[in-house]
Amino acid sequence: MSLQNGWIKMARKIPERPQVYQLKVAMNECNPETMIAMVLERPGEPLRRMRLPLPVPGPKELLIKVHACGICRTDLHILDGELASPKLPLIPGHEIIGTVIDRGEQARDFEINDRIGVPWLGYTDGSCSFCKSGRENLCDEAGFTGYTLDGGYAEYAVADQRFCFPISSSYSAVQAAPLMCAGLIGYRSYRLATHEPGLEVKRLGIYGFGAAAHIVCQIAVHQNKEVYAFTRPGDETAQQFALRLGAIWAGDSNRQPPQSLDAAIIFAPVGSLIPAALRATGKGGIVVCGGIHMSDVPSFPYSILWEERTIKSVANLTRRDGLEFLEIAPKVPVKTDVQTYPLEQANRAIEDLRHGRITGAAVLDMNL
Ligand SMILES: [Zn+2]
Numbered sequence: 001m002s003l004q005n006g007w008i009k010m011a012r013k014i015p016e017r018p019q020v021y022q023l024k025v026a027m028n029e030c031n032p033e034t035m036i037a038m039v040l041e042r043p044g045e046p047l048r049r050m051r052l053p054l055p056v057p058g059p060k061e062l063l064i065k066v067h068a069c070g071i072c073r074t075d076l077h078i079l080d081g082e083l084a085s086p087k088l089p090l091i092p093g094h095e096i097i098g099t100v101i102d103r104g105e106q107a108r109d110f111e112i113n114d115r116i117g118v119p120w121l122g123y124t125d126g127s128c129s130f131c132k133s134g135r136e137n138l139c140d141e142a143g144f145t146g147y148t149l150d151g152g153y154a155e156y157a158v159a160d161q162r163f164c165f166p167i168s169s170s171y172s173a174v175q176a177a178p179l180m181c182a183g184l185i186g187y188r189s190y191r192l193a194t195h196e197p198g199l200e201v202k203r204l205g206i207y208g209f210g211a212a213a214h215i216v217c218q219i220a221v222h223q224n225k226e227v228y229a230f231t232r233p234g235d236e237t238a239q240q241f242a243l244r245l246g247a248i249w250a251g252d253s254n255r256q257p258p259q260s261l262d263a264a265i266i267f268a269p270v271g272s273l274i275p276a277a278l279r280a281t282g283k284g285g286i287v288v289c290g291g292i293h294m295s296d297v298p299s300f301p302y303s304i305l306w307e308e309r310t311i312k313s314v315a316n317l318t319r320r321d322g323l324e325f326l327e328i329a330p331k332v333p334v335k336t337d338v339q340t341y342p343l344e345q346a347n348r349a350i351e352d353l354r355h356g357r358i359t360g361a362a363v364l365d366m367n368l
């Protein structure tokens with residue numbers, strides 16, 4: 001986009017020769033050599049707009065023209081230095097939707113021009129004990145898009161084809177982007193909260209009503225569950241949003257729901273919500289923490305954990321989660337609420353997310 005903008009500027013300087021401009025735009029789109037990316041050089045600093053060489057796909061990788069990339073709360077944790085040892089410098093972003101424009105010699109699962117999604121899980125070794133027991137989300141050697149591998153805050157990206165998903169044509173790129181993490185990891189959290197043997201979940205609490213919650217809420221309502229939405233105290237916008245999406249009740253996170261919950265999912269990165277959710281949850285209930293980072297959990301009396309309540313965290317995703325979720329999402333159909341930003345305004349988008357100014361999900365739209 002910015003390459004084109006550069007040429008547009010050039011064309012404006014030579015308006016008497018518009019054919020030059022048209023030819024150069026065409027050449028850029030077919031075979032660009034550089035791209036614009038928003039780059040993290042050091043945690044704690046804003047992203048820097050940089051012009052970088054186009055990445056070259058490895059044997060099993062795809063080169064993708066990025067159309068949209070969602071902004072996830074995990075990106076904030078990476079930018080703020082709350083997650084250890086990111087690749088540096090790093091192109092963040094792990095909710096990528098784009099089209100395949102080139103392939104490594106062993107990457108033949110997708111065709112040129114296929115539209116695909118790239119999630120957080122970007123690589124596993126396939127050989128460790130976790131991979132071999134269906135738990136590749138816990139792989140010892142896992143690589144993560146936009147954290148230990150470069151991601152999608154850029155015009156182009158490469159990804160290992162084994163971890164890419166085809167994307168239903170019923171979604172635009174911008175609407176599909178939040179499905180790739182808010183959707184996938186939200187779905188894994190939902191599955192862990194609702195598929196506990198012996199636990200029939202009718203009343204589901206959701207703490208923190210952002211991108212993941214607004215997707216999970218739609219699936220839960222579709223599956224005839226009562227959703228109780230808990231937000232930052234006083235955040236009536238988020239509470240109204242939850243009610244519009246079918247939640248039966250919405251209120252401040254420091255309140256008790258009118259009835260005890262069978263299970264709860266915590267998406268907000270706030271450790272004190274664990275005891276709050278335990279207090280709201282009935283006997284044998286489960287509290288699932290869906291985030292990668294949380295503030296410290298305050299001590300709490302054993303009595304609120306007793307009676308076989310469980311606390312569980314969710315780490316990453318498996319490809320099975322992705323395939324299941326992407327099959328369910330168009331059937332519900334899950335609709336995503338997005339606020340879009342041009343790539344070069346990634347820093348503004350991140351600050352809007354940080355300060356709770358996003359309803360639904362923030363997405364970088366490379367066509368803006
Ligand atoms: Zn994420």
Ligand SMILES: [Zn+2]
Binds near residue numbers: 125130131138140142
């Ligand atoms: Zn492994």
